[in-house]
Amino acid sequence: MPELPEVETVTRGLRLAILGRRILSVTLAKTDFIDDPVALEVHLPGRRIEAVERFGKFMFLRLSGVTEAGRTAENGDAMPAFLLVHLGMTGRLAPCRAEHPREKHTHISLLLDDGRELRYTDARRFGRVAYLTEVPLAEELTGFGADPLEVGSEEFTKRICGRRARIKALLLDQGVLRGVGNIYADESLWRAKIHPARLGAKVNREQVETLRRVLQEILRKAIALRGSSISDFLDAEGEPGEYQRHHRAYGREGKGCYRCKTPIRRAIVAGRSSYFCPKCQPSPRGFNALPLPRRALPQATVKRENLRKGARKKFETGEGAPHVYRNKSKNWTARP
Ligand SMILES: [Zn+2]
Numbered sequence: 153m154p155e156l157p158e159v160e161t162v163t164r165g166l167r168l169a170i171l172g173r174r175i176l177s178v179t180l181a182k183t184d185f186i187d188d189p190v191a192l193e194v195h196l197p198g199r200r201i202e203a204v205e206r207f208g209k210f211m212f213l214r215l216s217g218v219t220e221a222g223r224t225a226e227n228g229d230a231m232p233a234f235l236l237v238h239l240g241m242t243g244r245l246a247p248c249r250a251e252h253p254r255e256k257h258t259h260i261s262l263l264l265d266d267g268r269e270l271r272y273t274d275a276r277r278f279g280r281v282a283y284l285t286e287v288p289l290a291e292e293l294t295g296f297g298a299d300p301l302e303v304g305s306e307e308f309t310k311r312i313c314g315r316r317a318r319i320k321a322l323l324l325d326q327g328v329l330r331g332v333g334n335i336y337a338d339e340s341l342w343r344a345k346i347h348p349a350r351l352g353a354k355v356n357r358e359q360v361e362t363l364r365r366v367l368q369e370i371l372r373k374a375i376a377l378r379g380s381s382i383s384d385f386l387d388a389e390g391e392p393g394e395y396q397r398h399h400r401a402y403g404r405e406g407k408g409c410y411r412c413k414t415p416i417r418r419a420i421v422a423g424r425s426s427y428f429c430p431k432c433q434p435s436p437r438g439f440n441a442l443p444l445p446r447r448a449l450p451q452a453t454v455k456r457e458n459l460r461k462g463a464r465k466k467f468e469t470g471e472g473a474p475h476v477y478r479n480k481s482k483n484w485t486a487r488p
Pocket of ligand 1: 410414429
């Protein structure tokens with residue numbers, strides 16, 4: 153799922169590509185992820201794209217009001233409005249020449265006044281798009297936590313320390329911080345040497361301050377490298393990001409820790425796969441990681457297990473044993 157650095161990357165790309173363009177018309181395909189599809193068709197044409205902003209993992213286009221006959225203050229058309237976009241898992245928003253054939257899963261196409269189309273594609277449609285005027289947008293954006301890039305030491309400490317929730321859950325909670333997801337939570341916890349399952353209340357102030365510092369460093373570096381391309385994230389120019397090459401914990405189960413060579417382990421924390429070094433990030437008492445997958449085990453163990461499995465299979469199928477019945481095209485027949 154695109155997190156803060158990926159959404160920031162797309163936002164910056166769109167700012168360069170579509171700022172100042174006017175929307176001429178709207179074409180929709182599947183609409184189950186759009187709040188009110190008709191509102192897009194009725195209210196978007198004629199508006200100019202005045203700004204592209206990021207808010208947590210959300211992105212919104214600020215659109216000018218329209219002054220045409222029939223477009224009034226009552227229906228909101230004379231006033232600025234917003235197109236709120238959440239990319240979900242696989243959403244992508246990028247401009248493209250209008251004559252180019254539309255890619256599969258293109259669900260929104262906004263024709264622009266320079267012969268391009270701003271297209272939203274989303275294979276899984278876990279994203280969300282909504283046309284909103286000023287007040288509803290403000291309501292949508294209330295209840296979110298601090299921006300992790302801007303949060304100060306005191307506020308961050310207040311939001312984490314003393315909380316009886318696991319630190320990973322706190323980092324993922326958009327009401328605590330907006331924009332951090334699974335990848336950057338694991339990466340910053342590894343760097344700060346804090347186990348993801350530790351309770352906020354059990355992390356000391358010094359460690360919390362380290363966490364804030366490394367989280368900001370990681371997010372800034374990830375933005376500079378245009379995000380992490382896990383699965384299929386592409387920026388507004390259709391280029392993958394590069395930060396995945398710098399991952400130290402996320403997705404590295406069984407591989408050696410970059411600091412101490414201990415195999416990275418995985419556990420489910422806050423309902424999500426969490427990667428950590430069991431040596432650098434000591435676990436809270438009684439917390440167990442998931443067993444290492446077979447491909448991550450030393451070869452000798454795998455061989456031993458295969459032998460055992462072979463023996464069990466022989467026993468189950470009765471191979472090598474006389475007078476055992478086995479299923480042959482639904483009829484039970486005795487083996488010769
Ligand atoms: Zn380690």
